[in-house]
Amino acid sequence: MAAGLGTRMKSNLAKVLHKLDGRPLINHVSETALLLEPRKIYVVLGHQAEDVKAAVLHEIDAGLAGFALQKEQLGTGDAVNAAREFLEMQDSTLLVLSGDVPMITAETLTSLITMHGEYRGRGAACTVLTVRLKDPSGYGRVVRDENGSFDRIVEQKDTNDEQKEIDEINSGIYCFDTKKLYAALSQVKNDNAQGEYYLTDVPRILREQGDDVAIYQSANPHEVEGVNDRRQLADMDEAIRRRTVERLMIESGVTIIDPRSAYISARSTVGRDTVIHPNVTVEGGSVIGEGCIIRSGTRIKESNIGNNVEIRDNCLIRDSVIGDECTVGPMAHLRGHAVMVDESKVGNFVELKKTRLGRGSKASHLSYLGDATIGENTNIGAGTITCNYDGKNKHETHIGDNVKIGSDTMLVAPVKVGHGAATGAGSVVTKDVEAGKLVVGAPARAIKTVE
Numbered sequence: 001m002a003a004g005l006g007t008r009m010k011s012n013l014a015k016v017l018h019k020l021d022g023r024p025l026i027n028h029v030s031e032t033a034l035l036l037e038p039r040k041i042y043v044v045l046g047h048q049a050e051d052v053k054a055a056v057l058h059e060i061d062a063g064l065a066g067f068a069l070q071k072e073q074l075g076t077g078d079a080v081n082a083a084r085e086f087l088e089m090q091d092s093t094l095l096v097l098s099g100d101v102p103m104i105t106a107e108t109l110t111s112l113i114t115m116h117g118e119y120r121g122r123g124a125a126c127t128v129l130t131v132r133l134k135d136p137s138g139y140g141r142v143v144r145d146e147n148g149s150f151d152r153i154v155e156q157k158d159t160n161d162e163q164k165e166i167d168e169i170n171s172g173i174y175c176f177d178t179k180k181l182y183a184a185l186s187q188v189k190n191d192n193a194q195g196e197y198y199l200t201d202v203p204r205i206l207r208e209q210g211d212d213v214a215i216y217q218s219a220n221p222h223e224v225e226g227v228n229d230r231r232q233l234a235d236m237d238e239a240i241r242r243r244t245v246e247r248l249m250i251e252s253g254v255t256i257i258d259p260r261s262a263y264i265s266a267r268s269t270v271g272r273d274t275v276i277h278p279n280v281t282v283e284g285g286s287v288i289g290e291g292c293i294i295r296s297g298t299r300i301k302e303s304n305i306g307n308n309v310e311i312r313d314n315c316l317i318r319d320s321v322i323g324d325e326c327t328v329g330p331m332a333h334l335r336g337h338a339v340m341v342d343e344s345k346v347g348n349f350v351e352l353k354k355t356r357l358g359r360g361s362k363a364s365h366l367s368y369l370g371d372a373t374i375g376e377n378t379n380i381g382a383g384t385i386t387c388n389y390d391g392k393n394k395h396e397t398h399i400g401d402n403v404k405i406g407s408d409t410m411l412v413a414p415v416k417v418g419h420g421a422a423t424g425a426g427s428v429v430t431k432d433v434e435a436g437k438l439v440v441g442a443p444a445r446a447i448k449t450v451e
């Protein structure tokens with residue numbers, strides 16, 4: 001169920017698109033669902049349907065995903081009803097998950113499914129996943145009968161004083177016999193405090209008609225926490241971060257100077273003896289090798305970093321690859337699939353965009369290198385710019401091995417500089433430079449009227 005706007009988020013963005021650990025909430029749920037090897041995953045869409053669909057399809061094979069549109073958000077019962085046409089004739093078990101309960105694990109769900117299938121030797125019509133909470137307020141309460149069996153679920157807003165004291169809550173996650181679910185859903189009414197069609201009425205209806213409703217009480221309450229407001233989202237984010245940082249320190253042997261200010265996504269990996277200084281952010285599925293030093297203020301996103309790399313203060317590294325023994329920064333920017341081959345160096349205020357810097361080559365100060373390939377052991381002097389854009393199109397610059405580009409050289413692309421060539425300080429290079437040649441000069445002459 002992922003159709004709601006999430007009023008309590010006070011947001012223009014649909015709740016399930018808000019990010020936890022850098023990924024939309026819905027992706028955490030769909031990823032876990034995938035681990036269960038289901039026949040199919042149906043997502044109930046509503047608010048910002050196209051964006052939610054795109055988020056799901058970003059990580060799940062289109063053949064495995066189905067989408068149902070809930071035009072108006074009339075409650076969780078109505079949400080499940082939106083998928084009726086796909087499901088009601090199916091002989092199957094339906095696991096219902098909430099798009100805003102992202103921490104649920106495949107292990108817990110497997111236990112739920114097992115209990116559902118084995119209940120009283122023949123399987124239940126419905127099994128409700130519950131937990132006991134110190135503070136159950138806000139959640140639907142699970143009322144048990146005198147035998148301790150399931151009686152009903154009462155939503156917070158419909159509880160009486162006695163029911164408010166119940167500490168066992170409905171996780172919003174259930175297994176159903178699909179056909180029985182849809183038959184019972186037809187009987188759900190909206191005569192409650194919120195005027196909604198509650199999915200939580202279905203287990204009561206099933207029980208009243210004599211079907212078995214089981215309860216699987218999980219011992220991991222944190223897994224079923226829902227995200228309803230931004231404080232809960234921030235708390236959950238912090239909990240994930242803490243666990244990631246602990247895992248990196250204990251299991252991977254990473255030194256994290258200030259664990260509270262390390263923002264490392266759970267999907268990233270960091271190698272042994274790497275040192276992470278305060279205020280470093282590592283996003284997406286980044287990989288950082290062994291023995292690296294990552295200094296303060298650096299953000300690394302979807303990038304691959306080799307071993308024994310030093311990334312000095314305040315660098316931004318996006319979608320890029322850095323080999324072994326490289327040095328980067330301070331204040332460097334790599335983006336657009338920049339590649340630094342082993343032992344290369346990028347220094348202060350250098351930007352690399354879609355550029356490959358060869359083994360042992362250096363660009364130490366104040367440069368923009370875009371759409372370029374640079375060979376081995378080449379030195380790019382301070383202030384060098386690849387003029388890759390003519391106002392309409394981007395052009396490439398190719399520089400060979402053992403080249404010395406003088407300070408403040410402008411390389412007007414498309415242009416090639418051969419192996420072992422050199423340029424003088426302040427050169428404006430508009431024509432290809434032959435291997436082994438030195439070029440100098442800056443012919444800024446009037447040539448025509450600007451078009």
Ligand code: UD1
Binds near residue numbers: 003
């Ligand atoms: C729900 C349960 C409550 C449980 C809690 C656990 C109901 C009536 N209540 O309450 O018993 O303790 O989850 O977290 O089910 N959604 C739709 N369409 C709708 C309404 C909701 O797709 O018309 C989706 C939402 O986007 C969300 C999920 O269903 O992902 C849960 O809805 P929400 O409104 O957050 O339910 P709760 O009030 O938290």
Ligand code: CA
Binds near residue numbers: 100226227228
């Ligand atoms: Ca909720």
